[in-house]
Amino acid sequence: MSFDVSVVLAALPAILSGLKVTLGIWLAAAAMGVVLGFVVAALRHFGPAPLGLALRLVVEVLRGTPFLVQIFLLYFGGPYVGLSLDPVPAGLLGLTVYAAAYFSEIFRAGFAAVPRGHVEAAHCVGLTRAQIVRRILVPEMTMLVLPQCVNMAVILVKETAVLSVIAVPEATGVISAIGSQQYAFLEALFLLAVIYWGLVEACGWAGRMIERRLSKFRFA
Amino acid sequence: MTLPPSAIAIRGLCKSYGKAEVLHDIDLEIARGATTCLIGPSGSGKSTLLRCIAFLEEATRGTILIDGQPLGFEERPDGKRVRLPPHRIRAVRAGIGMVFQQFNLWPHMTALGNVTEALVTVKGLSRAEADARGMAQLRRVGLEARARHYPSELSGGQQQRVAIARALALEPAILLFDEPTASLDPELTGEVLNVMRDLGAEGMTMVVVTHEIGFAATVGQRIAFLDHGRVLLNGTPGELFAAPRHPRLTQFLETYLDRGAAMLLQPA
Ligand SMILES: Nc1ncnc2c1ncn2[C@@H]1O[C@H](COP(=O)(O)OP(=O)(O)O)[C@@H](O)[C@H]1O
Ligand SMILES: [Mg+2]
Numbered sequence: 001m002s003f004d005v006s007v008v009l010a011a012l013p014a015i016l017s018g019l020k021v022t023l024g025i026w027l028a029a030a031a032m033g034v035v036l037g038f039v040v041a042a043l044r045h046f047g048p049a050p051l052g053l054a055l056r057l058v059v060e061v062l063r064g065t066p067f068l069v070q071i072f073l074l075y076f077g078g079p080y081v082g083l084s085l086d087p088v089p090a091g092l093l094g095l096t097v098y099a100a101a102y103f104s105e106i107f108r109a110g111f112a113a114v115p116r117g118h119v120e121a122a123h124c125v126g127l128t129r130a131q132i133v134r135r136i137l138v139p140e141m142t143m144l145v146l147p148q149c150v151n152m153a154v155i156l157v158k159e160t161a162v163l164s165v166i167a168v169p170e171a172t173g174v175i176s177a178i179g180s181q182q183y184a185f186l187e188a189l190f191l192l193a194v195i196y197w198g199l200v201e202a203c204g205w206a207g208r209m210i211e212r213r214l215s216k217f218r219f220a
Numbered sequence: 221m222t223l224p225p226s227a228i229a230i231r232g233l234c235k236s237y238g239k240a241e242v243l244h245d246i247d248l249e250i251a252r253g254a255t256t257c258l259i260g261p262s263g264s265g266k267s268t269l270l271r272c273i274a275f276l277e278e279a280t281r282g283t284i285l286i287d288g289q290p291l292g293f294e295e296r297p298d299g300k301r302v303r304l305p306p307h308r309i310r311a312v313r314a315g316i317g318m319v320f321q322q323f324n325l326w327p328h329m330t331a332l333g334n335v336t337e338a339l340v341t342v343k344g345l346s347r348a349e350a351d352a353r354g355m356a357q358l359r360r361v362g363l364e365a366r367a368r369h370y371p372s373e374l375s376g377g378q379q380q381r382v383a384i385a386r387a388l389a390l391e392p393a394i395l396l397f398d399e400p401t402a403s404l405d406p407e408l409t410g411e412v413l414n415v416m417r418d419l420g421a422e423g424m425t426m427v428v429v430t431h432e433i434g435f436a437a438t439v440g441q442r443i444a445f446l447d448h449g450r451v452l453l454n455g456t457p458g459e460l461f462a463a464p465r466h467p468r469l470t471q472f473l474e475t476y477l478d479r480g481a482a483m484l485l486q487p488a
Contacts, residue, residue, distance in 0.1 A: 115322070115324070117320055117322050117324035118324050118326055120276050120318075120320070120324065121318070121320065121324035121325075121326070121383075121386075122326075122337075123276065124274055124276070124313070124316070124317065124318040124387070125317075125337070125338035125342065125386065125387070125389075125390055126310060126313065126314055126338055126342040126390065127337075127338060127341055127342060131341050131342075135337065135341060136326055139328045140326070140327065140328060143327070143328060
């Protein structure tokens with residue numbers, strides 16, 4: 001099988017539109033997943049115990065099942081409980097909830113990793129509980145978990161490929177469709193690999209930049 | 221107006237963790253304007269007692285009076301012990317500063333940020349005024365030049381001095397220290413002890429848990445020796461260290477022998 005670049009060039013507009021969907025869903029799901037994950041972690045850390053337990057159960061289920069199964073359940077099972085969504089909203093919702101589960105676990109561990117003494121020192125100088133959360137816990141936790149958050153974002157970019165199974169017009173779906181129409185699977189797959197690798201590298205680079213900026217805030 | 225004679229009056233204080241009682245019926249008066257050192261073997265309850273005074277732990281029974289004001293709980297005439305409302309707890313706690321063995325500086329704030337945090341967040345001072353006051357406190361511990369450094373950029377001794385400045389910024393009447401030099405390299409303990417010595421000379425009321433027996437003997441005006449959750453001895457260094465010495469104290473000094481203690485143990 002020869003490597004046919006012209007196929008790729010001809011399909012460039014379609015590829016770009018797929019890439020745009022991938023990027024859009026990825027960034028939106030990551031952003032909303034971080035926010036939702038933070039809320040869940042905060043409720044688990046500071047909220048009433050029964051709520052914490054319920055949230056923990058949901059998080060465990062989401063982390064313990066394949067994303068592919070979750071997205072099938074949401075898309076094909078959703079209509080049975082009155083949740084009929086188009087592919088893109090379904091994919092976005094599914095990926096956001098999936099991401100939120102993982103982010104919440106990262107944040108929960110982050111809250112737990114802030115030394116007790118830092119909170120005690122804040123109590124001793126008169127900060128209220130709300131002030132301690134805002135001024136001490138959240139910033140310290142954020143510093144601790146940033147590298148893992150970047151890691152999670154990398155995982156997330158790869159999970160967007162799963163959304164092709166519910167016909168979300170993202171890069172994997174679009175490019176593999178072109179590949180099968182034009183009998184150029186290898187070229188298509190190769191291009192896909194390069195695109196995802198590029199995104200992951202960009203993420204890793206951003207992560208290293210952030211870590212370098214943060215290094216001086218590190219615990220002594 | 222006559223002030224109550226003691227800066228801190230501890231009466232019948234008991235503290236249990238679950239079923240285990242670690243402080244048994246402690247009675248202790250801490251003199252105003254003096255440095256009181258708490259010494260004793262590991263696990264004797266020194267930290268627990270100090271943390272009760274800082275209200276980081278809640279005593280199970282008994283009372284603590286700070287300048288005559290009940291801390292946390294009040295004993296009613298009928299003998300009932302009631303928890304005070306938060307604003308009253310806050311008001312009494314404001315008079316107490318605490319310095320920890322592990323410094324506990326906030327790593328995401330500069331030295332100055334650590335010192336000024338409560339001035340801005342709690343006292344509501346403007347940034348400029350808080351910075352001015354914070355710089356004055358850093359000057360007091362000799363770290364004006366390090367104001368913009370983060371804790372990770374400071375030595376252990378410098379971090380502990382920033383922690384002292386942070387406690388001083390709120391102008392407490394009482395400073396508590398829990399083994400402030402125990403996590404420092406030997407060559408760095410001196411700079412922290414010197415700051416504490418200066419504070420003592422300025423008349424700050426200090427309660428210092430320490431294994432630096434030399435510091436306790438030379439700077440401490442009062443020494444309380446804790447053993448198994450009780451105050452076994454309480455007096456001036458002269459009274460405690462002079463012969464005839466309590467056998468438990470002698471045993472402790474032999475175990476925790478340092479240069480200061482060795483000097484004290486020499487026959488007069
Ligand atoms: N949070 C806690 N839970 C249970 N036991 C504790 C706790 N903190 C201290 N203790 C126990 O209380 C006793 C006194 O401890 P501590 O006050 O730290 O002693 P010291 O500071 O004199 O070494 C020890 O036996 C210790 O194991
Ligand atoms: Mg201790």
